Amino acid sequence: MSQRIYEAHPLENRVVIAGYGEPKSWTLDVFEKKLGGYKAARGAVKAEPDSLITTVKDAGLRGLGGAGFPAGVKWSFIPKNPTKPVYLVCNADEGEPGTFKDRQIMEHLPHRLIEGMICAASAIGSKTAYIYVRYELRLARERLEQAIEEAYKAGYLGENIFGSSRSLDITVHPGAGAYICGEETGLIESLEGDRGQPRLKPPFPAISGLFGGPTIVNNVETLAHVPGILNNGPEWFVKLGNGTPRGAGTKLLCVSGDVKRPGFYEIPLGLPLNSLLNDICGGPLEGRKFKACYPGGSSSPLLRADEFDTPMDFDSLAAKKTMMGSGAVIVIDDSRSIPEMAMRTARFYAHESCGQCVPCREGTKWVSKMLKRLTMGQGSFSDIDKIKSACNNMAGKTICVLSDACAMPVVSMLEKFRPEFEAIAKPDDEVQPALPKISGQMAALMSLVRERQTQK
Numbered sequence: 001m002s003q004r005i006y007e008a009h010p011l012e013n014r015v016v017i018a019g020y021g022e023p024k025s026w027t028l029d030v031f032e033k034k035l036g037g038y039k040a041a042r043g044a045v046k047a048e049p050d051s052l053i054t055t056v057k058d059a060g061l062r063g064l065g066g067a068g069f070p071a072g073v074k075w076s077f078i079p080k081n082p083t084k085p086v087y088l089v090c091n092a093d094e095g096e097p098g099t100f101k102d103r104q105i106m107e108h109l110p111h112r113l114i115e116g117m118i119c120a121a122s123a124i125g126s127k128t129a130y131i132y133v134r135y136e137l138r139l140a141r142e143r144l145e146q147a148i149e150e151a152y153k154a155g156y157l158g159e160n161i162f163g164s165s166r167s168l169d170i171t172v173h174p175g176a177g178a179y180i181c182g183e184e185t186g187l188i189e190s191l192e193g194d195r196g197q198p199r200l201k202p203p204f205p206a207i208s209g210l211f212g213g214p215t216i217v218n219n220v221e222t223l224a225h226v227p228g229i230l231n232n233g234p235e236w237f238v239k240l241g242n243g244t245p246r247g248a249g250t251k252l253l254c255v256s257g258d259v260k261r262p263g264f265y266e267i268p269l270g271l272p273l274n275s276l277l278n279d280i281c282g283g284p285l286e287g288r289k290f291k292a293c294y295p296g297g298s299s300s301p302l303l304r305a306d307e308f309d310t311p312m313d314f315d316s317l318a319a320k321k322t323m324m325g326s327g328a329v330i331v332i333d334d335s336r337s338i339p340e341m342a343m344r345t346a347r348f349y350a351h352e353s354c355g356q357c358v359p360c361r362e363g364t365k366w367v368s369k370m371l372k373r374l375t376m377g378q379g380s381f382s383d384i385d386k387i388k389s390a391c392n393n394m395a396g397k398t399i400c401v402l403s404d405a406c407a408m409p410v411v412s413m414l415e416k417f418r419p420e421f422e423a424i425a426k427p428d429d430e431v432q433p434a435l436p437k438i439s440g441q442m443a444a445l446m447s448l449v450r451e452r453q454t455q456k
């Protein structure tokens, strides 16, 4: 049986998962007495909301669920005198393929998330919060429920928390089992009891979100960072990363695929990908070479092995036309076929599209089918360009970015590994066309319909 390794690698810096591996780290007793928990929350409930927002803004804390939007800036969008209740929603859906970081916080340090939520709720003036947890994460939900119960008993949740004038209720809500329920407005729809279909923005949730009230949706890791920032100050947080406010702090990365030591690691922002994969994760498997990786989950464009000197921070990854995303590094070695990876990636998004937008509903399926034809040896050279053109028509044209999330990695594979696609493609005259030829009968019927329409 494999043994869980709790010790941090020397290149790691455990901040958001400090105390991970401590026996019973999920209990209030250990969290408070051994790990110094709830100090920030005690101060936050008595602090001026604006000062909390300013501290988080100055720290440069970015949203760590995917988009990287600065947390303090998002909080500042909540109207000053709201006419409806303000909601705080923790996004714990953790649906991006390759991502398994939030569950570590929820299973091992649930009180750190609760403390972060008390701080965030104090900053935005919310009395009601939800944690929307991916349904399959049963242990995480159990540990959160237990921790919330302990916090209520201790007077850290409910009315007049820590003896202050503030109150906060937190409810754990099991997810509905769809990737799209992780998109913040799809999540809100799902929380309201409807089908998890994203909403058109604007209005953004900070203006009109859950039950029409101003709502902040933040990822688990984002919220769990807040107590550390309030305890130690924004400069401390900036220095943890690459030393710039845009690359502040640490990031939990989940490494999976073709490496010797897959797992989750908390690294300072700016650590080169090479260092993560070779020094921390032990390099490629015996006899293999790295070929590429998705640096930020299955939605992120691929980096080739010769680009692994890229520092793992938001701006450096953006400069390479990819992204930090959810922090899921999926490693691909030279035993894998890139067209096969592209096909599986597109198939996932085709399965998960909620179907509201035509470019997404049709595009993801079309791209996945054409890639399937190629991998089965039934695709042509012109299919390669057709796939790229379909992807270009899917990005930036839909209600949410699931459509882009399918298009972006596929385009990067076509651009960076085109010879692999060409090696399995056939000349156009040797394969069936991508769309079946219209039969004679069908063509006659269609021209009849067209004729009737012009007569009208």
Ligand SMILES: Cc1cc2nc3c(=O)[nH]c(=O)nc-3n(C[C@H](O)[C@H](O)[C@H](O)COP(=O)(O)O)c2cc1C
Pocket (backbone or CB within 6 Å): 062, 063, 064, 065, 066, 067, 068, 069, 071, 091, 092, 093, 094, 095, 096, 179, 180, 181, 182, 183, 184, 185, 217, 218, 219, 220, 222, 223, 400, 401, 402
């Ligand atoms: C299709 C899709 C799925 C998403 N899934 C998740 C998820 O599982 N967890 C998450 O935190 N954010 C997810 N996001 C991002 C959220 O929409 C939102 O940006 C995030 O919860 C905001 O929190 P943050 O600012 O703290 O990152 C997803 C986005 C999209 C488009």
Ligand code: SF4
Pocket (backbone or CB within 6 Å): 180, 197, 198, 352, 353, 354, 355, 356, 357, 358, 360, 361, 398, 399, 400, 401, 402, 403
């Ligand atoms: S882009 Fe896709 S998943 Fe997002 S709303 Fe449109 S159809 Fe649904």
